[in-house]
Amino acid sequence: KQEVTQIPAALSVPEGENLVLNCSFTDSAIYNLQWFRQDPGKGLTSLLLIQSSQREQTSGRLNASLDKSSGRSTLYIAASQPGDSATYLCAVRHRGSQGNLIFGKGTKLSVKP
Amino acid sequence: SAVISQKPSRDICQRGTSLTIQCQVDSQVTMMFWYRQQPGQSLTLIATANQGSEATYESGFVIDKFPISRPNLTFSTLTVSNMSPEDSSIYLCSVAEGHVYEQYFGPGTRLTVT
Numbered sequence: 001k002q003e004v005t006q007i008p009a010a011l012s013v014p015e016g017e018n019l020v021l022n023c024s025f026t027d028s029a030i031y032n033l034q035w036f037r038q039d040p041g042k043g044l045t046s047l048l049l050i051q052s053s054q055r056e057q058t059s060g061r062l063n064a065s066l067d068k069s070s071g072r073s074t075l076y077i078a079a080s081q082p083g084d085s086a087t088y089l090c091a092v093r094h095r096g097s098q099g100n101l102i103f104g105k106g107t108k109l110s111v112k113p
Numbered sequence: 114s115a116v117i118s119q120k121p122s123r124d125i126c127q128r129g130t131s132l133t134i135q136c137q138v139d140s141q142v143t144m145m146f147w148y149r150q151q152p153g154q155s156l157t158l159i160a161t162a163n164q165g166s167e168a169t170y171e172s173g174f175v176i177d178k179f180p181i182s183r184p185n186l187t188f189s190t191l192t193v194s195n196m197s198p199e200d201s202s203i204y205l206c207s208v209a210e211g212h213v214y215e216q217y218f219g220p221g222t223r224l225t226v227t
Binding site: 031032034036041042043044045046049051089091093100101103104105106 | 216220
């Protein structure tokens with residue numbers, strides 16, 4: 001059974017710092033991995049999707065990497081801003097079950113001005 | 114990317130009653146999903162609702178408790194039946210698009226059962 005773990009559960013950094021959020025998964029037979037952002041009381045916003053054949057994806061100040069063999073992904077946020085404060089969720093889609101995303105519990109990020 | 118709206122955005126309901134949540138998508142999509150997010154927890158898939166077939170429920174979720182309709186490619190409803198305080202959660206509608214199945218979520222419905 002696929003399990004997704006995110007470390008740390010919470011992170012507080014000063015504005016301007018570069019930071020890394022970690023995601024690990026137990027079954028490497030994934031179709032893809034998706035990073036989301038969730039603001040308090042709101043739905044999820046898709047940030048980046050990495051296919052199983054890819055190593056990384058970039059969007060603006062965000063860079064996500066994938067090491068499928070070791071079951072790890074990282075989300076790198078450059079030059080953090082207070083507006084980046086949110087919970088970041090990692091989710092994997094298992095190969096052969098394209099419809100079902102398995103989520104981690106998230107990392108709650110607080111960027112202090 | 115698909116734009117998803119949900120109604121209601123929030124509700125407070127009494128124990129034993131039912132609530133129907135609506136999900137509207139601005140484009141035709143085949144794969145639609147309903148998730149639950151309990152307080153302080155991550156998301157759990159309730160069911161997959163593909164148009165033209167019966168909804169498929171995940172372990173721990175049953176049709177009598179969470180009946181789903183999917184009348185067309187842009188709309189779905191989830192009913193939470195005979196509610197108890199344990200059903201207090203955020204319920205989210207989601208769709209998957211394209212050959213990579215990138216998934217998008219609605220804003221959620223925050224349900225409180227008293």
